[in-house]
Amino acid sequence: MARNIDLAVIPGDGIGQEVVAQGLKVLSAVLPQDVKLETRQYDLGARRWHETGETLPDAELERLKEHDAILLGAIGDPSVPSGVLERGLLLKLRFAFDHYVNLRPSKLFPNTATPLEGRPDIDFVVVREGTEGPYVGNGGSLRTGTPAEVATEVSLNTAYGVERVVRDAYERAKARPRRKLTLVHKNNVLVHAGHLWKNLFDQVGREYPEVTTDYLHVDAATIFFVTDPARFDVIVTDNLFGDILTDLAAAVTGGIGLAASGNINPTGDFPSMFEPVHGSAPDIAGTGKADPTATILSVALLLRHLGHEPEATRVEDAVSADLAERPAARTTDETGDAIAVRVAG
Numbered sequence: 001m002a003r004n005i006d007l008a009v010i011p012g013d014g015i016g017q018e019v020v021a022q023g024l025k026v027l028s029a030v031l032p033q034d035v036k037l038e039t040r041q042y043d044l045g046a047r048r049w050h051e052t053g054e055t056l057p058d059a060e061l062e063r064l065k066e067h068d069a070i071l072l073g074a075i076g077d078p079s080v081p082s083g084v085l086e087r088g089l090l091l092k093l094r095f096a097f098d099h100y101v102n103l104r105p106s107k108l109f110p111n112t113a114t115p116l117e118g119r120p121d122i123d124f125v126v127v128r129e130g131t132e133g134p135y136v137g138n139g140g141s142l143r144t145g146t147p148a149e150v151a152t153e154v155s156l157n158t159a160y161g162v163e164r165v166v167r168d169a170y171e172r173a174k175a176r177p178r179r180k181l182t183l184v185h186k187n188n189v190l191v192h193a194g195h196l197w198k199n200l201f202d203q204v205g206r207e208y209p210e211v212t213t214d215y216l217h218v219d220a221a222t223i224f225f226v227t228d229p230a231r232f233d234v235i236v237t238d239n240l241f242g243d244i245l246t247d248l249a250a251a252v253t254g255g256i257g258l259a260a261s262g263n264i265n266p267t268g269d270f271p272s273m274f275e276p277v278h279g280s281a282p283d284i285a286g287t288g289k290a291d292p293t294a295t296i297l298s299v300a301l302l303l304r305h306l307g308h309e310p311e312a313t314r315v316e317d318a319v320s321a322d323l324a325e326r327p328a329a330r331t332t333d334e335t336g337d338a339i340a341v342r343v344a345g
């Protein structure tokens with residue numbers, strides 16, 4: 001495997017620009033001298049759309065394919081109609097690069113805010129399906145804008161798509177000490193998609209007798225995320241449920257500013273993409289209040305994905321140490337600097 005890293009960087013919108021700068025700072029600081037980091041910035045997002053009407057031109061998509069991985073900040077801005085950039089840029093990337101595993105780890109770090117009593121030992125990972133479900137854009141509206149309007153948003157679930165993500169989740173569960181996998185869906189109501197998921201979950205599970213399994217309806221899962229999150233080890237779920245659950249997971253494990261993610265293409269046919277779970281946070285953009293930790297932890301996931309395990313661990317340890325001593329009032333830049341100093345030293 002090539003030791004050098006050829007990275008595409010899409011800072012995007014709002015705080016995306018601010019947090020990605022900190023992620024890159026830490027990445028440069030953690031890499032040993034014999035690993036060369038090459039980055040290419042892609043100007044994609046609201047500014048580009050206003051100037052040219054483009055979201056993600058095909059030529060850029062082609063060029064992005066050539067990189068080892070992508071680091072993304074966040075996409076979306078109030079000045080652009082809702083969905084234009086989210087669908088036309090972010091989801092287009094996830095679908096085009098077949099990021100079918102959306103990996104979202106949750107850990108309760110020391111000294112972080114949590115509404116949970118007794119600071120339980122939370123360490124779970126959500127494997128969110130990334131290319132199907134209600135996010136495929138299969139829908140439309142009739143009699144738009146009239147009192148008789150009807151709108152549909154169809155959830156697409158294929159045996160191919162479900163089986164591969166379920167199998168990935170079993171593999172991850174098998175490799176962890178607790179070896180437990182929970183399927184979250186809503187198969188008491190969404191019977192067509194729900195039964196497809198449950199049947200494949202059970203079928204694939206027969207190949208993993210060492211993994212303990214569990215099923216929860218998504219509404220009940222939200223209860224346990226708050227009352228008993230330590231019960232979870234690996235969770236596998238669909239695109240929409242996973243999106244919602246992982247914001248909740250972030251809120252109970254230190255805040256949205258700490259939640260990292262990887263959009264993984266496990267086959268290696270396309271570059272995987274790493275980004276914080278949060279969005280562009282227009283309410284705090286430009287204030288220096290954005291916490292860059294989620295992006296820095298996403299850099300750790302990126303390093304691990306590219307085979308730089310010691311460096312990934314160094315970043316995670318540095319974040320943990322920084323959080324344990326982090327002063328209350330810190331700017332985005334100061335947090336990036338503090339973690340960069342720790343990984344370098």
Ligand SMILES: NC(=O)C1=CN([C@@H]2O[C@H](COP(=O)(O)OP(=O)(O)OC[C@H]3O[C@@H](n4cnc5c(N)ncnc54)[C@H](O)[C@@H]3O)[C@@H](O)[C@H]2O)C=CC1
Pocket residue numbers: 015019073074075076077078086090256257258275276277278279280281282283284289290291292294
């Ligand atoms: N992956 C992506 O690029 C995502 C993009 N979005 C887009 O971002 C825009 C804003 O979406 P929202 O629903 O407001 O979600 P959001 O995640 O941007 O913000 C929700 C709340 O969390 C806070 N927050 C988010 N990140 C933070 C950080 N690093 N440090 C401190 N506080 C932070 C914000 O200030 C806000 O109060 C929309 O256009 C949305 O579509 C939303 C989620 C993911």
Ligand SMILES: CC(C)CC(=O)C(=O)O
Pocket residue numbers: 086087090091243277278
């Ligand atoms: C903005 C959406 C496309 C996605 C989202 O909220 C997420 O992936 O967490």
Ligand SMILES: [Mg+2]
Pocket residue numbers: 243244247277
């Ligand atoms: Mg989300």
